[in-house]
Amino acid sequence: MDALTQTVLNCRELGVTGVNRALRQLPDGSSVLIAEPRGAHNIGVGMMGKWDITVDGNAGYYLGGLCDGPNFTVNGSVGWGVGENLMSGLIRVIGNASESAGASAHGGLLVITGDASLRCGISLKGGDIAVAGGVGHMTAFMAQAGNILVGGDAGDSLGDSLYEAVIYVGGKVKSLGSDAKISEMTATDVAKVKELAAAAGFDHIDAENVTKVSSAKTLYNFDALKNQRY
Amino acid sequence: MDTQAGVPERLEPERQSATFPLEVIHRIQTMSQTGRYEIRGWGAKRRVPNFDDLTFVTASVSRYPLEGYRERCDTKTVLGSRFASKPLELDIPITIAGMSFGSLSAHAKDALGRAATIVGTSTTTGDGGMTKEERAASKHLVYQCLPSRYGFNPHDVQQADAIEVVVGQGAKPGGGGMLLGQKVSERVAGMRTLPVGVDQRSASRHPDWTGPDDLTIKIAELREATNWEKPIYVKFGATRVANDVKLAIAAGADVVVIDGMQGGTGATQEVFIEHAGIPTLPAVRLAAEAIREVGKTGEVQLIVSGGIRSGSDVAKALALGADAVSIGVASLIALGCNASHYFKDGEEHDATADYLALGTSPGHCNRCETGRCPVGVTTQDPILTERLDPEISKQWVVNYLKALTMELTTLARACGKSSVHNLEPEDLVALTIEAAAMAKVPLAGTSWIPGHSF
Ligand code: SF4
Numbered sequence: 001m002d003a004l005t006q007t008v009l010n011c012r013e014l015g016v017t018g019v020n021r022a023l024r025q026l027p028d029g030s031s032v033l034i035a036e037p038r039g040a041h042n043i044g045v046g047m048m049g050k051w052d053i054t055v056d057g058n059a060g061y062y063l064g065g066l067c068d069g070p071n072f073t074v075n076g077s078v079g080w081g082v083g084e085n086l087m088s089g090l091i092r093v094i095g096n097a098s099e100s101a102g103a104s105a106h107g108g109l110l111v112i113t114g115d116a117s118l119r120c121g122i123s124l125k126g127g128d129i130a131v132a133g134g135v136g137h138m139t140a141f142m143a144q145a146g147n148i149l150v151g152g153d154a155g156d157s158l159g160d161s162l163y164e165a166v167i168y169v170g171g172k173v174k175s176l177g178s179d180a181k182i183s184e185m186t187a188t189d190v191a192k193v194k195e196l197a198a199a200a201g202f203d204h205i206d207a208e209n210v211t212k213v214s215s216a217k218t219l220y221n222f223d224a225l226k227n228q229r230y
Numbered sequence: 231m232d233t234q235a236g237v238p239e240r241l242e243p244e245r246q247s248a249t250f251p252l253e254v255i256h257r258i259q260t261m262s263q264t265g266r267y268e269i270r271g272w273g274a275k276r277r278v279p280n281f282d283d284l285t286f287v288t289a290s291v292s293r294y295p296l297e298g299y300r301e302r303c304d305t306k307t308v309l310g311s312r313f314a315s316k317p318l319e320l321d322i323p324i325t326i327a328g329m330s331f332g333s334l335s336a337h338a339k340d341a342l343g344r345a346a347t348i349v350g351t352s353t354t355t356g357d358g359g360m361t362k363e364e365r366a367a368s369k370h371l372v373y374q375c376l377p378s379r380y381g382f383n384p385h386d387v388q389q390a391d392a393i394e395v396v397v398g399q400g401a402k403p404g405g406g407g408m409l410l411g412q413k414v415s416e417r418v419a420g421m422r423t424l425p426v427g428v429d430q431r432s433a434s435r436h437p438d439w440t441g442p443d444d445l446t447i448k449i450a451e452l453r454e455a456t457n458w459e460k461p462i463y464v465k466f467g468a469t470r471v472a473n474d475v476k477l478a479i480a481a482g483a484d485v486v487v488i489d490g491m492q493g494g495t496g497a498t499q500e501v502f503i504e505h506a507g508i509p510t511l512p513a514v515r516l517a518a519e520a521i522r523e524v525g526k527t528g529e530v531q532l533i534v535s536g537g538i539r540s541g542s543d544v545a546k547a548l549a550l551g552a553d554a555v556s557i558g559v560a561s562l563i564a565l566g567c568n569a570s571h572y573f574k575d576g577e578e579h580d581a582t583a584d585y586l587a588l589g590t591s592p593g594h595c596n597r598c599e600t601g602r603c604p605v606g607v608t609t610q611d612p613i614l615t616e617r618l619d620p621e622i623s624k625q626w627v628v629n630y631l632k633a634l635t636m637e638l639t640t641l642a643r644a645c646g647k648s649s650v651h652n653l654e655p656e657d658l659v660a661l662t663i664e665a666a667a668m669a670k671v672p673l674a675g676t677s678w679i680p681g682h683s684f
């Protein structure tokens with residue numbers, strides 16, 4: 001098959017299982033259009049390869065979850081857990097994302113051109129997330145590694161119980177979560193923000209003027225006598 | 231009075247307080263001195279109603295037994311036949327429970343995996359993901375999807391033989407995992423994406439779903455990612471058993487795993503271990519009834535764990551409705567946990583002093599959380615790890631699993647069953663009123679099931 005021709009898989013006709021099975025059968029590098037997704041859950045999960053997948057409309061939970069490699073473009077909004085546990089690849093949502101976007105992602109880049117809801121980047125394990133708009137509360141809860149760039153404002157309890165992940169916020173931070181602190185932007189941070197913004201295709205980020213949030217590391221080891229606050 | 235001042239003529243007989251026995255006094259002293267509550271390994275240590283409180287009413291004139299050692303008594307066990315195109319087919323209904331690399335040493339995991347493969351049963355990963363060694367050692371490997379998602383990898387999802395979505399465990403239903411800094415070695419930290427030496431507190435909730443409706447979608451996601459081939463288990467700590475089982479079935483589980491309050495752990499708060507969850511005995515009956523009530527008996531399988539030690543425990547769990555059991559602590563004891571000696575370089579060495587250094591002795595140890603296991607089972611220390619010879623320990627686990635199976639079939643044959651799965655509640659009576667009420671079998675010598683008949 002010519003890699004330049006786009007295969008069309010109709011989600012209404014094939015169902016999600018049919019679409020996912022057909023996707024796996026296409027040669028690596030194929031270009032695919034998933035038509036009529038109609039908010040279906042689990043589109044394109046568990047794909048290991050470099051397909052180029054366009055989802056033509058809104059998708060439900062876990063779009064592109066458990067994937068290693070593919071590039072997704074979603075022309076619409078997505079439900080919970082977009083790109084959950086992503087290992088590598090790019091997911092670009094031209095719309096908004098519901099809760100737990102990029103949960104536990106180990107690698108890859110998740111781009112949201114609108115807003116992301118609660119717990120964006122929860123348990124993040126090395127992946128990168130770039131949200132053009134704002135993020136809801138408890139964003140980056142227990143995030144372990146990776147970077148989150150937020151173009152707009154961040155909700156309450158940002159970075160609660162953070163480990164080594166880092167958050168950059170272009171707008172206002174409503175409040176910080178336990179053990180999160182605002183830290184100084186270094187030259188490396190500025191470079192990282194520029195790199196993320198460029199990869200995401202954002203031109204509204206002033207890399208020198210973002211707020212960096214990282215772990216204060218006061219909860220790394222238990223100590224009942226230190227009045228640790230959780 | 232002609233005795234010396236201050237020395238009483240007669241000593242009062244020593245009387246220990248039932249409310250404040252020595253153990254409680256000791257605990258209060260520790261808390262007041264350190265400000266710490268106890269964190270430890272293993273499961274509940276106090277006595278709770280258990281399978282010992284039941285006995286079999288084996289064959290007599292009205293039911294005839296099978297010949298021991300001659301007539302066949304089948305132990306084959308199929309798990310995941312509801313939706314998975316490749317269900318697990320095991321030779322025995324006794325599986326090895328989820329225990330992580332990190333909590334357990336690499337040698338211990340390897341020995342368990344190879345032993346399970348030899349007897350034809352499954353092992354289960356734990357927090358921190360799947361190691362190459364473990365995949366290679368275990369023919370049937372169940373891959374846990376835990377709230378922490380440490381080391382969770384879609385490639386491992388696809389090379390697992392079944393997936394277990396862990397909602398909770400018996401030792402700490404409602405709590406996340408815990409691995410103290412001394413066990414977070416470089417390899418463990420790397421697998422979990424954590425800084426070395428951090429006191430790791432795993433999440434207690436899944437990051438990407440909450441509630442039964444989400445669970446339905448999560449299970450569907452795992453099925454899609456595995457092409458509907460692998461059985462999906464859902465594991466709970468035994469609390470609100472009937473509701474949890476029904477919700478898991480509604481969400482599309484193939485297998486439900488219920489871990490009673492005696493279930494063990496590598497490390498958690500003692501208060502959690504002893505004071506949360508219900509015992510395995512009522513849990514198995516509640517779960518089996520829930521499956522029956524939704525009409526899924528035989529379609530959805532039930533695995534029960536938490537304090538299973540003997541073939542009689544297995545037989546009783548199966549009679550009350552389980553399709554299989556899981557063993558954790560018992561398998562570690564078979565590996566050498568709590569033994570006074572260990573074998574290294576073909577020689578036996580005394581480990582008593584090392585137990586003493588942990589403030590304990592062989593037979594009383596529950597200090598897995600320290601990472602200083604005297605016999606190399608639950609440690610990441612390179613020297614201590616060498617105290618577990620995977621070859622010798624593997625054989626001990628094989629012996630133990632075979633002996634358990636023999637005990638199980640002995641009882642099943644005596645009840646006249648040609649398959650251990652034909653054991654039924656009618657084969658049992660209870661020795662205590664509590665057990666009669668919880669297992670819903672009559673008190674021995676009566677027809678009385680408390681709460682059901684008079
Ligand atoms: S002997 Fe080792 S495995 Fe057994 S309880 Fe003690 S520390 Fe844990």
